[in-house]
Structures are given as C-alpha cells and as structure tokens.
Amino acid sequence: MVDWFQRTKKGLLSSEKKVIPDGLWIKCPSCNEYLYKRELDKNLGICTHCRYHFRISCDTYINILLNVFEEFNAHLKSNDPLKFKASKKYADQLKQTMAKTGANEAVKTVKGKLGDHSVVLAVMDFNFIGGSMGSVVGEKIARAIDLAHEQHLPLIIISQSGGARMMEGILSLMQMAKTSAKLAQFHDDGGLYISVLTDPTTGGTTASYAMLGDLILAEPGALIGFAGPRVIKQTIGHELPEGFQRAEFLLEKGFIDVIVERSELKTTLIKILDFFKNE
Amino acid sequence: MSTIILDFEKPIVELERKISELREHAATTGVNLEPEIKKLEEKLQKLIVKTYSNLTRWQRVQLARHPDRPYTLDYVKRICSQFMEVHGDRHFADDKAIVAGLATIDDQKVILIGHQKGRKTKENLERNFGMPHPEGYRKALRVMKLAEKFKRPVVAFIDTPGAFPGIGAEERGQAEAIAKNLFEMAKLRTPIIVIIIGEGASGGALGIGVGDRLLLLENTWYSVISPEGCASILYHDATKAPLAAEAMKVTARDLEELHIADEIIPEPPGGAHRDPDQMAAVVKERLLFHLHELQQIPIDVLIEQRIAKYAAMGSWEE
Ligand SMILES: [Zn+2]
Numbered sequence: 001m002v003d004w005f006q007r008t009k010k011g012l013l014s015s016e017k018k019v020i021p022d023g024l025w026i027k028c029p030s031c032n033e034y035l036y037k038r039e040l041d042k043n044l045g046i047c048t049h050c051r052y053h054f055r056i057s058c059d060t061y062i063n064i065l066l067n068v069f070e071e072f073n074a075h076l077k078s079n080d081p082l083k084f085k086a087s088k089k090y091a092d093q094l095k096q097t098m099a100k101t102g103a104n105e106a107v108k109t110v111k112g113k114l115g116d117h118s119v120v121l122a123v124m125d126f127n128f129i130g131g132s133m134g135s136v137v138g139e140k141i142a143r144a145i146d147l148a149h150e151q152h153l154p155l156i157i158i159s160q161s162g163g164a165r166m167m168e169g170i171l172s173l174m175q176m177a178k179t180s181a182k183l184a185q186f187h188d189d190g191g192l193y194i195s196v197l198t199d200p201t202t203g204g205t206t207a208s209y210a211m212l213g214d215l216i217l218a219e220p221g222a223l224i225g226f227a228g229p230r231v232i233k234q235t236i237g238h239e240l241p242e243g244f245q246r247a248e249f250l251l252e253k254g255f256i257d258v259i260v261e262r263s264e265l266k267t268t269l270i271k272i273l274d275f276f277k278n279e
Numbered sequence: 280m281s282t283i284i285l286d287f288e289k290p291i292v293e294l295e296r297k298i299s300e301l302r303e304h305a306a307t308t309g310v311n312l313e314p315e316i317k318k319l320e321e322k323l324q325k326l327i328v329k330t331y332s333n334l335t336r337w338q339r340v341q342l343a344r345h346p347d348r349p350y351t352l353d354y355v356k357r358i359c360s361q362f363m364e365v366h367g368d369r370h371f372a373d374d375k376a377i378v379a380g381l382a383t384i385d386d387q388k389v390i391l392i393g394h395q396k397g398r399k400t401k402e403n404l405e406r407n408f409g410m411p412h413p414e415g416y417r418k419a420l421r422v423m424k425l426a427e428k429f430k431r432p433v434v435a436f437i438d439t440p441g442a443f444p445g446i447g448a449e450e451r452g453q454a455e456a457i458a459k460n461l462f463e464m465a466k467l468r469t470p471i472i473v474i475i476i477g478e479g480a481s482g483g484a485l486g487i488g489v490g491d492r493l494l495l496l497e498n499t500w501y502s503v504i505s506p507e508g509c510a511s512i513l514y515h516d517a518t519k520a521p522l523a524a525e526a527m528k529v530t531a532r533d534l535e536e537l538h539i540a541d542e543i544i545p546e547p548p549g550g551a552h553r554d555p556d557q558m559a560a561v562v563k564e565r566l567l568f569h570l571h572e573l574q575q576i577p578i579d580v581l582i583e584q585r586i587a588k589y590a591a592m593g594s595w596e597e
Binding site: 076084085087164170177183188203210 | 512590
C-alpha cells in the first residue's frame with residue numbers, strides 16, 4: 001500500500017521561493033526592516049532583527065529536520081466528491097493549485113532520519129488551499145499514524161492549516177474524527193506523538209490532531225485557535241486583546257508545552273526523542 | 280400549532296385554516312359541508328406531499344432551524360420515563376448549551392447528552408443559542424466516562440449552530456476540548472448512538488458526535504461549516520447561504536449518499552415541529568432498536584468497528 005518516493009534535496013529548495021516573496025529585498029511585517037532575501041532563506045525565514053518567523057514551505061521543514069527521507073502516499077489526490085462549485089469550481093482550483101505548488105495535496109508525509117532517530121513526519125502546506133484538511137489530508141495523516149504505529153516509530157506532525165476544507169463538506173469534518181481515532185489507537189499502544197504548531201493552525205485541524213500531541217510545540221507568534229479572529233470579532237462586536245490566539249497566549253493559558261524558535265526546532269525534537277527512546 | 284411560518288409552509292397553513300373555518304361554519308349553521316371539507320382535505324394531503332418531497336436543501340436547513348422544532352429536552356420529556364440532569368465539568372462551570380443526565384428509556388438505562396437551544400430570548404441567552412463553550416464538551420466527556428465505567432450506553436442528541444466563537448471559549452481551549460472528545464469517544468468502551476435532531480454545525484456538533492451509529496432526522500443538516508459561514512468565505516456574502524447549502528450538500532439524504540449516515544429517520548408530514556409527539560415516538564423506537572443491536576456486539580469488536588467506520592470515511596483517488 002505504501003508507495004515510496006525519493007526526492008532530492010535540490011528539488012526541495014527551489015519551491016521555497018513560493019513562500020518568501022520574490023525579489024532581493026523583503027520588508028519584515030513586524031519590524032519593518034528590509035531583509036536580504038538570501039540571508040532570510042539562510043536564516044530559515046527568521047528575521048535577524050526581531051526574530052519574526054516568516055511562513056516557510058513544507059519542503060523547507062522537511063529539509064531542515066531530516067537528513068534522509070522518503071515520501072509516501074504522494075500520489076493520493078482529491079476526486080472532488082461533491083462536484084463542488086461556488087464562485088469557482090473546486091476541480092479547477094485543485095488543478096491550478098497542483099500546478100502552482102507541484103504537490104497533489106496540502107500535506108506531505110515522509111519517513112526519515114531526524115538525527116539518529118527514524119521518524120514518521122507529516123508536514124502541512126499552507127500554500128495548498130490554505131493548508132485545509134479534506135479527505136486526502138485526513139487519509140494521508142491517518143496512514144502516517146498507521147505507519148508509525150506498525151513500525152513503532154515516533155510521529156511528528158507540523159500543522160499549518162486554516163482548518164477543514166469546505167469544498168468537501170461533511171467528508172472533511174469526518175477527517176477530524178478519523179485522525180483522532182487513529183491517534184487514540186496509537187496512543188494506547190504507547191506511540192509517541194509530537195505536534196508542532198506553526199502559523200496558522202486553526203479550525204478543524206486544531207480541534208483534532210494538532211491539539212492531541214503527547215507534547216505540543218509551537219513557533220513564536222503563530223496564530224493558534226479554534227475560531228478565526230475575524231469570526232470572533234464579528235460575534236462579540238469589539239476588538240480582540242493584543243496577542244490573542246498567538247502561541248505566547250496559548251502557552252500562558254496552558255495549552256502548549258513549549259515555544260520553540262525554528263532554528264531550535266531540530267535540536268529540541270531530538271532532545272525529546274532521546275528522552276523517550278527506550279534503550 | 281406553529282407560530283412561525285416559513286414561506287413554503289404558507290399555502291399549507293392557509294389551506295388548513297380554510298378547512299377549520301368551514302368546520303366551524305358547519306358546526307354553527309348546521310349546514311352539511313362534509314363533501315367540500317373532504318375535498319379540501321384531500322387537496323391538503325397532496326399539497327403536503329408535494330411540498331415536502333421537493334424541498335430544496337436550503338428549505339431543509341430552515342426546517343432544521345424552525346423555532347418550534349423539538350429540542351433535546353423536548354425529546355427527553357417524551358421518551359424517558361426517568362431523567363436526572365447532572366451539571367458541570369468539575370473544572371470551570373456548567374455550560375447550559377449542553378445538557379447531560381442519567382436517563383431511562385423503557386428498560387434501557389443510558390447516559391444522555393445533547394445540545395440544548397432555548398425557546399424564548401431569556402432561555403436562549405442562558406443556553407447561548409445551543410453554542411457550547413469548552414466546559415460543555417468537558418461536561419459531556421465527564422459523563423461519558425461515567426457511562427464507560429458503569430457500562431451504560433451513550434445517546435447524543437446533536438443540535439447546534441456551532442461551538443461558540445468567543446474570547447473565553449478560546450482562552451479555555453475550545454479546540455483542545457473538542458479534540459479531546461473525538462479522541463476519547465473513538466475508544467469509549469460502551470456503545471454510542473448519535474442522532475442529529477436539528478442542526479449539525481462543524482466541530483461544535485462533532486465534539487459530542489463520534490459514535491457507533493449516526494442517525495439523522497429527515498429535515499436536518501450536518502456539515503463542516505454553516506451555509507452562512509461557507510457563503511461569507513466563498514462568496515463574501517452570507518446571504519448566498521442557500522447556494523452554499525446546495526454546493527456543500529448538507530442534508531440528511533446527502534449524508535446517506537456520502538456513506539456518512541447510518542439511518543435517516545422520517546419526520547411527520549410537514550416536519551418534526553408539526554407533530555413532536557409522533558416524532559418522539561419514532562425516535563424512541565429507533566434508539567431502542569439500535570441500542571439492542573449494539574449491545575449484542577462484544578465491546579472490543581464494537582470499538583474496532585467504530586474506528587474502522589471512521590477510517591473508511593472520505594473520498595480520494597489512489
Ligand atoms: Zn523583523
């Protein structure tokens with residue numbers, strides 16, 4: 001069932017450009033300093049002046065974390081089960097997004113080496129329809145959990161998602177139940193699952209696997225929540241407090257374990273894996 | 280009788296009024312109007328069948344939200360010989376948007392949970408329009424754990440416009456509360472029956488909605504987002520909700536076709552609100568049927584089947 005793909009590191013780096021805007025200089029939205037793009041890339045998308053974390057691609061995360069890896073289930077594609085059409089056709093949107101991103105869906109699942117540890121890693125991709133979870137994302141995450149389960153490997157999921165995908169209606173919603181059910185089985189058999197939340201992690205993604213980690217890490221400043229800030233503002237009819245729904249806010253409220261800068265993500269994960277590894 | 284009349288209900292209500300006027304006239308004057316009344320009653324039956332067999336998805340959404348539609352406690356009153364409501368999540372508060380209690384249905388003792396909307400303004404505010412906060416989901420989980428401990432099945436009534444999007448809800452971990460429930464319900468070692476009686480909006484519904492059977496009343500909707508929410512994102516215009524309801528395929532029948540629903544429960548002609556007693560009788564009969572069926576299955580097999588059921592959901596191309 002598992003279909004192994006070998007991707008080279010060279011191919012991965014080229015897609016990074018889609019996330020950090022083109023051009024030699026980029027203005028940091030947080031401190032307004034101009035940053036030299038190549039420097040920013042080298043610095044993993046972190047502003048050298050204020051440590052603002054730019055959004056980076058799923059390939060970049062894989063690249064940062066793993067020495068060697070193989071992608072699996074890359075061939076899974078949406079078949080537009082509802083024949084969904086609103087202002088545009090979902091089928092067209094999928095086609096265009098695939099062409100733009102070079103990916104079939106909003107998550108990549110890989111098995112590889114993180115330091116000395118074999119791990120299963122799933123990384124969501126905000127560039128693919130806002131990192132939304134439809135049937136394929138749910139299925140790929142479920143299969144990643146199964147693989148970690150079968151092979152007794154730690155599981156890491158990096159979330160970057162606006163939530164469940166509207167264009168697959170109820171089927172998207174059910175992916176929350178599917179992934180949570182798989183995690184429940186994995187958990188009961190002693191599997192280690194580390195959830196990493198990046199900007200943004202909201203909606204059905206947060207309300208399922210993102211919040212179910214044995215440990216939950218988050219990048220600084222990441223927007224994390226159930227309802228989006230716009231919806232909340234509309235509902236309550238006034239402005240939201242400063243820093244509301246940011247990683248630091250969730251840490252204070254007790255919903256994440258630790259905030260980790262991207263530059264420290266790899267060493268932090270290795271520390272955790274080392275700690276829980278049975279000799 | 281209904282005080283709020285939806286557009287497509289108007290011709291029916293009009294005809295009903297005419298019939299009762301004729302009856303009254305016949306009674307007071309002694310004139311025999313029976314043949315005429317009979318003709319109109321036949322016409323009424325045909326009109327009802329015609330109207331309700333051709334409802335658009337949006338009209339079904341409207342029926343699901345009908346202010347006279349029976350809510351969770353309306354069913355409890357009609358189907359439980361005993362019900363003792365229990366309160367609170369033991370951490371923060373008692374969320375009145377979700378009710379929970381020890382219920383007896385005929386010879387069956389079950390833990391019953393459900394979203395609860397309010398009828399009047401004051402009650403609606405108290406119930407927060409059936410939109411739970413995290414403590415509601417945590418209360419539900421607490422009593423479900425009780426069900427597991429004492430081997431009582433769980434029956435969950437779903438009827439919510441969504442989990443509440445507010446500051447307190449986020450501060451107290453709305454997402455975590457829902458996620459935890461999905462995780463725990465997937466492996467809860469007791470049968471769970473979920474029944475959609477009105478609206479099933481998103482994670483707010485699913486948060487008490489993972490189980491062995493999913494039953495939907497005929498005029499209900501259940502989807503990943505409300506039609507208004509979908510319309511305001513995709514069309515930048517919430518008034519295009521009827522189009523979004525069509526596009527997202529939100530009705531009970533749609534869910535049957537998508538292999539999500541286990542059973543669609545027919546409603547009385549004109550919808551549940553036109554005959555709550557009959558509706559409750561049917562709901563009770565179907566609940567008992569499924570309770571008996573699920574209790575025959577060894578618990579390990581039941582959990583395996585439950586997880587396999589969710590694992591199979593979705594549609595993709597290999
Ligand atoms: Zn900066």
